[in-house]
Amino acid sequence: MKIGNLEFREGVFLAPMAGITDPPFRKVVQRFGVSGLWTEMISAHGLVQGGRRFATTDLGGHVVPTIFQIYGHDPEIMAEAADMLQDVGAAAVDINMGCPVKKVVRKGSGAALMKDMPLAGRIVAAVRKRLRIPLSVKIRSGWDERNRNAPQLAQIAEEQGADLVVLHSRSRSAVHSGPVDMGILAEVKRKVCIPVIGNGGIRNADDAVRMVEETGCDGVMIGRGALGRPWFPGLVIHSMSGGSAARGQTATILEVVKEHFRYQLELRGVLTGVRRMRKHLVWYSRGLAASADFRKRMVRMDDPEEVLTAAERFFGDAVIS
Numbered sequence: 001m002k003i004g005n006l007e008f009r010e011g012v013f014l015a016p017m018a019g020i021t022d023p024p025f026r027k028v029v030q031r032f033g034v035s036g037l038w039t040e041m042i043s044a045h046g047l048v049q050g051g052r053r054f055a056t057t058d059l060g061g062h063v064v065p066t067i068f069q070i071y072g073h074d075p076e077i078m079a080e081a082a083d084m085l086q087d088v089g090a091a092a093v094d095i096n097m098g099c100p101v102k103k104v105v106r107k108g109s110g111a112a113l114m115k116d117m118p119l120a121g122r123i124v125a126a127v128r129k130r131l132r133i134p135l136s137v138k139i140r141s142g143w144d145e146r147n148r149n150a151p152q153l154a155q156i157a158e159e160q161g162a163d164l165v166v167l168h169s170r171s172r173s174a175v176h177s178g179p180v181d182m183g184i185l186a187e188v189k190r191k192v193c194i195p196v197i198g199n200g201g202i203r204n205a206d207d208a209v210r211m212v213e214e215t216g217c218d219g220v221m222i223g224r225g226a227l228g229r230p231w232f233p234g235l236v237i238h239s240m241s242g243g244s245a246a247r248g249q250t251a252t253i254l255e256v257v258k259e260h261f262r263y264q265l266e267l268r269g270v271l272t273g274v275r276r277m278r279k280h281l282v283w284y285s286r287g288l289a290a291s292a293d294f295r296k297r298m299v300r301m302d303d304p305e306e307v308l309t310a311a312e313r314f315f316g317d318a319v320i321s
């Protein structure tokens with residue numbers, strides 16, 4: 001698939017997840033194979049008006065295209081933020097039109113843009129004007145089950161110059177749970193000529209294959225299926241390529257944990273690095289024997305050496321699966 005001038009063999013992407021898809025996590029995911037990485041959402045307002053720096057824009061060690069996601073509601077500020085991000089190495093910029101979080105929606109950003117399609121269109125047009133790199137929009141099926149306007153919004157985005165639509169095929173009111181609407185994903189795909197990436201509920205390789213087969217979407221995006229399993233997008237690529245793509249390295253979970261932890265400490269220092277890593281350790285430990293006890297002990301640890309020793313004992317030589 002092609003997104004503007006970017007070309008991908010298999011379209012298997014890591015979803016943007018605030019507080020999760022930071023540089024350390026993205027680097028671990030790419031080690032096992034992934035077509036492209038989405039950053040966590042970045043406040044356009046914070047970037048432009050607050051002069052805030054966002055750790056998530058750090059691309060040190062990234063070798064696959066990284067798409068920076070912004071959220072906001074003011075076309076000019078969104079355009080300015082996109083311009084800043086293309087200058088720091090974004091492969092593409094994505095506009096968040098799906099975030100259901102109240103404090104985002106209340107200000108007219110995220111999923112609120114699905115209720116104001118003229119404004120959404122103006123934002124796409126303004127960002128497009130400033131951007132030399134591809135532009136994507138990430139939308140939901142609609143604001144709620146009665147207002148499922150993803151096909152119309154996708155068309156507006158295309159008309160205003162977007163190169164890609166990512167559809168999280170649930171409504172804003174469903175948040176992150178409930179069935180994924182394959183019908184509306186297929187409809188969006190039929191309505192636009194630009195590529196469409198499907199997202200939602202992919203937990204194994206068969207889910208991804210089914211989504212592509214049932215809807216005709218050009219690629220898939222994986223969110224929670226990669227939590228504690230950064231190797232999962234690589235497995236999906238392997239499966240979707242019919243086995244021709246390299247399977248990625250086999251490794252023990254401990255090796256992956258150690259690498260991930262090292263990146264966290266390098267980026268954030270000891271205190272924040274350890275705290276950020278804890279939730280990932282909870283996910284890495286899921287499904288393993290005595291994980292409840294490990295989690296209970298680990299959440300009280302602040303010393304990286306202590307965390308490492310506990311991880312070595314707990315994960316032992318368990319391998320990724």
Ligand SMILES: Cc1cc2nc3c(=O)[nH]c(=O)nc-3n(C[C@H](O)[C@H](O)[C@H](O)COP(=O)(O)O)c2cc1C
Nearest residue numbers: 015016017018040041138168200201202222223224
């Ligand atoms: C903790 C968390 C944070 C998220 N943050 C973002 C975000 O910053 N931007 C965004 O567009 N979607 C965000 N999402 C939504 C995901 O990108 C994705 O659309 C959703 O989780 C459905 O995919 P999945 O079923 O594969 O997880 C977030 C989801 C979760 C669970």
